[in-house]
Every structure is written in C-alpha cells, then in structure tokens.
Amino acid sequence: xxxxxxxxxxxxxxxxxxxxxxxxxxxxxxxxxxxxxxxxxxxxxxxxxxxxxxxxxxxxxxxxxxxxxxxxxxxxxxxxxxxxxxxxxxxxxxxxxxxxxxxxxxxxxxxxxxxxxxxxxxxxxxxxxxxxxxxxxxxxxxxxxxxxxxxxxxxxxxxxxxxxxxxxxxxxxxxxxxxxxxxxxxxxxxxxxxxxxxxxxxxxxxxxxxxxxxxxxxxxxxxxxxxxxxxxxxxxxxxxxxxxxxxxxxxxxxxxxxxxxxxxxxxxxxxxxxxxxxxxxxxxxxxxxxxxxxxxxxxxxxxxxxxxxxxxxxxxxxxxxxxxxxxxxxxxxx
Amino acid sequence: xxxxxxxxxxxxxxxxxxxxxxxxxxxxxxxxxxxxxxxxxxxxxxxxxxxxxxxxxxxxxxxxxxxxxxxxxxxxxxxxxxxxxxxxxxxxxxxxxxxxxxxxxxxxxxxxxxxxxxxxxxxxxxxxxxxxxxxxxxxxxxxxxxxxxxxxxxxxxxxxxxxxxxxxxxxxxxxxxxxxxxxxxxxxxxxxxxxxxxx
Numbered sequence: 174x175x176x177x178x179x180x181x182x183x184x185x186x187x188x189x190x191x192x193x194x195x196x197x198x199x200x201x202x203x204x205x206x207x208x209x210x211x212x213x214x215x216x217x218x219x220x221x222x223x224x225x226x227x228x229x230x231x232x233x234x235x236x237x238x239x240x241x242x243x244x245x246x247x248x249x250x251x252x253x254x255x256x257x258x259x260x261x262x263x264x265x266x267x268x269x270x271x272x273x274x275x276x277x278x279x280x281x282x283x284x285x286x287x288x289x290x291x292x293x294x295x296x297x298x299x300x301x302x303x304x305x306x307x308x309x310x311x312x313x314x315x316x317x318x319x320x321x322x323x324x325x326x327x328x329x330x331x332x333x334x335x336x337x338x339x340x341x342x343x344x345x346x347x348x349x350x351x352x353x354x355x356x357x358x359x360x361x362x363x364x365x366x367x368x369x370x371x372x373x374x375x376x377x378x379x380x381x382x383x384x385x386x387x388x389x390x391x392x393x394x395x396x397x398x399x400x401x402x403x404x405x406x407x408x409x410x411x412x413x414x415x416x417x418x419x420x421x422x423x424x425x426x427x428x429x430x431x432x433x434x435x436x437x438x439x440x441x442x443x444x445x446x447x448x449x450x451x452x453x454x455x456x457x458x459x460x461x462x463x464x465x466x467x468x469x470x471x472x473x474x475x476x477x478x479x480x481x482x483x484x485x486x487x488x489x490x491x492x493x494x495x496x497x498x499x500x501x502x503x504x505x506x507x
Numbered sequence: 508x509x510x511x512x513x514x515x516x517x518x519x520x521x522x523x524x525x526x527x528x529x530x531x532x533x534x535x536x537x538x539x540x541x542x543x544x545x546x547x548x549x550x551x552x553x554x555x556x557x558x559x560x561x562x563x564x565x566x567x568x569x570x571x572x573x574x575x576x577x578x579x580x581x582x583x584x585x586x587x588x589x590x591x592x593x594x595x596x597x598x599x600x601x602x603x604x605x606x607x608x609x610x611x612x613x614x615x616x617x618x619x620x621x622x623x624x625x626x627x628x629x630x631x632x633x634x635x636x637x638x639x640x641x642x643x644x645x646x647x648x649x650x651x652x653x654x655x656x657x658x659x660x661x662x663x664x665x666x667x668x669x670x671x672x673x674x675x676x677x678x679x680x681x682x683x684x685x686x687x688x689x690x691x692x693x694x695x696x697x698x699x700x701x702x703x704x705x706x
Contacts, residue, residue: 178545179564179610206606210587212565222564226611251600275677276664277655278588280600281607412676 174212181224185231185355185389191223192385193357201225201387203247203286206278211291214300216308226283231389236262240395246285246388250341251276253284264504265402265421265436266393269344272406275413285388287341288352288368289380293415294324294335306332307376322482323415326474328444333376334480336441337369338415343440344404346448347421350393356386365391369445398423398434401505405497406440407489416441418490422497424461424505432456437473437494442486449473452494461502463495470494549613553578554622562610569593569604572619580620580650584679591678594651594658595619601658603677620650623657633657633695640694642687648680656692665696 182188192199198220202208205226211217225231225247232247236258244253253259254270274282296303296315304313316324316334324334342365350365369380382388402423408414419440427433435456439447452473459465470491477487550559553576562571569586572578572595581604584592588606595604596618623631633656636642643649655678659665664674671692672685680688 174565176545177564179547179608181610181613202608202611205608205611206588209567209606209608213587224611275591275603276658276662276674277591277594277601277603277677278606280597281602412673 175218177219178221185228188223188225188387189355189357195221199223204282206282207290214298242393242395244284244391246390247283249280250282250284250287251279263399265344265404265423268404269340272404273340284391287339290339292335293338297335307335310377321480324480324483325444326442326477326479326483326486327447328371330372332374333372337445340419340440343419343438343446344421346446347423347436347438348393348396350391352388353390354382354386355389356383371444396434397425398436401425401501403497403500405493405500407493418442418486418493420493420497422501424498424501426505426507430460431458432461442490461498466495466498469498547610549610551612552616554618564608564610566609567605568607568609568612571609572604578619578621582647582650591655592648592651594654596654601655620653632698636691636695640687640690642691643684644682648678652678652688659692660696660699665692
C-alpha cells in the first residue's frame, strides 16, 4: 500500500475545508470496506485520505416524515437495515441492505459510501496481470472474451462490461431517491438516476460527483408502492454473496384491484442500477397475476445483451422479477 | 488489570498517563517504509487496557493487534473482509479488523477473543458451548466465530436457526463445523434469553 496522509475532521464544515485544501489524489474514507480493501490491492492509491466515518451530524436516520425518509450518509448499513419503521413501511430499502455483505461489514459501511462501491469484476480487482480499462484506461478489457459469467447484460460498452455490485442503490433507483452533496462550491442535490453513469468510452468514470464533493444525505419519497415492496436477491449461495440477479419491486393497487403504482429496478445485471420503465408500464392498470408478472419480467429483460457465460441471467432474471412482484403484491395494502 | 500481551515481542512500556504505550520500532524491517508516511497518534482501549501509539495510517487494526500488541488470537484469513476470521468488537459491535485502518479506532474500545473469558480464565458460556458441541476442527476460524456469535446474540439476531445462519454468514469455516457452531450459538442464546425457541 502506498503511503498517504490521513485527516479525520470533526465536523462536515471541517471536512469541506479539508477537501477544498486537498489535491486531486485525495479520497474520502468512510467505512473503508471498499476503499481500504482496494488500497490493499494497490488498485486505489490516494495521496491523502479524509476520514468522514464518525461525522455524527450526518448519521441520523429519519423515518418520521410520512412523505419522505431521510438517511444521513454516515449512517451504518446495519442500523438502517434494522430500523423498524423502514422494515414495515419500506421493506425494499431495508432488505436491500440486510441482504448485502455480512453483519460485520454492515456495521462498518455507511449508506453514503455504499452508493459508490466499486465493481467486483475479477479482472478489475486482479491487478496489472489483466488489462482493465476501468483501472488503467486504454489497456483493454480482459472480460471481453474472458470469464464473463458475472458481467453486465445491460449498459455495457466495447470498453467495459463490469457489473455495478450494490443493492441499496438499486432499491433507491426504483423509488426515485435523491442524494444531497456538499463541497467547496456549495450544496446540490443529485437524483439517484443521475448519480451513476454507463462506462461508454470512459469506464474509469463511474459517477457524476466531483472528487471534493461529500454525500451528506439520501432522501427517498415514500410512494404508494413503498409498503408493498421487496428486494429479491438471487445469489450463488443463500447469504453473503453478490447478486446474480436482484430485483427491487414495488406494487400498489387501486380500488378495483388493478396495479396503479409499479416499480422495478435490477441489480447484478447492469453496469449501473437499472430501472425498467417498460416493465412497469406492462403492469400499470393491469391485475397482478403470475402471467402478467412474467410478462413484466420479459419486458424487463427484452433488451439484454448477454455474453458467452451469462445467458442464464435472462431466464433467471425474468422469473426473479415475477417472484419479486408476487412478494411485493402480497405485502401491498388492498 | 492483567497485561494484555501474552507473548514477547510487543515490548510494552508504561506511558506517563498510566496507559500502555508501544514504540514504533518493533515493526522491524518495515521501518524504512514507515518513516516516509505521516504517523498519527492513536489512543484506544483493547480489552479494557489503554493503548496509545504512533500509527502509520496504512496499518490495519488486525496487524496492530497481532504484530504490535501480540494479541494473536484474532486470525488473519483472507485479509479482505471475506472470511470473518479477524472479527473483533468495536464499541460493542462486531467488525472485521482487516478492513479497519487502525487510526480509525481512535477513542474507541476494542474487544478481542483474549478479552472474552473472565479474568480468572473461566471461559464464557459461548466458548464452553463451542467445546460441548464440537464446533471446531482446525480452530482457525473459531475466534472470529465466537466474536461473531457473541454479537449475534447481543444484537437479538439469534431468534431461530435461520436467523442465526443468516447473521453468522460472514464467518466462513472451511472445515465445515457449521452444525456445531449453530448449536453452540443457539444453546447459548436460549440460556441468555428464554424467549428464544428450539429453532
């Protein structure tokens, strides 16, 4: 690991000052579960680190406003996952956190840092033995023509097909969350839909935040379908694994029993959290049945571009969408 | 209070404030590299004993515990947060010490496997239950399993077998002693909280 300077500001204002004074090689450290891990692998090599993991002023969890839930960026994944109001009123969000990582890591990782978790692509993590345009722009991509079972079937490019690994951001994407950030140039709010970017020709660029901008808060509007929601995650093993396919789904019904609010977003299959508006349209105004749920699943995966070893994700994904909608529908208030 | 260093090499000296203070020099061959980094004074407690040291911010809590403090009960498995062998408690919550830069625990309380038994050496009921249920073979993952099991019970996540399995999934056992580990945690949880069922 390369040497780096370390500062631990006591307040957000001090953190902004530290970021303003810092050079381009500076990284924000929160729970450390991604950044410190990648520093050990020499994939991240910041010259300076600004540690924000104990900024209690941005660690509050607020589920008291029935119109909008708010999560301080430094709140721990485990604490948000265990919030009783969230578990009852917005299960997709709580489950997306509870089904990620292990309890040890959830006690460390923050809900702000989690949004910017970097890919688990083995060629990216494998280091200089493998070409990787994300790690070393212009070097090529070992996943193209390589072992691509875990790679993206949506949102990839000729330079990168690495999967976005997170779960929380997928659930947030389904429910139109926004992210409040602060930096030396002031505060701004970024829609979660505008936070992550497809790799295109610049796979090293994964999000739209500047290096000196700090996530302070995540806000999620409570939707009619929030209570009837789930995060359904299919893995190689039952627990403690990244998603092969995951689905954040939400359903609400009108007086006649037809779907009036439908949310579907996918994880584990795309280069970024992947919303499925066409699939949502399939169900909106229709009754939720096994048949209509499968049609929604087929619409969600209609544009998939599978690679040599991950064609299975299409059939698995269609059925995971249908199962997620069934679970969500059972939870919805009729 | 008993000394926390149980094998030589940690070279503890008494600091003026009464806490335990360790010199940086005991890192041996790494010294040349360390001198180029910015050292950060870090004070925390380990199993109730105060520690104050100048740390290179690159050092993991796991390496500080094992290599500087001689507390080798905490094991290094993958060193990347994937196996749970290095699980310790930080202010009462379980974390993996391999992914924790040691400078981050400034002002906090670390508990390792060495701090679980009573001062007179009487094992914790969960440790006894591991023995009674044959919950280990090679034993390498066991300190992490015990620390994780203790936290699982304290968190209230040991309500039934499925919940215990889910909340211990961050601790791998390549010998496959999972059945015994599950039984030990279930048995101890039931003893602690009579509401916990048979699973």
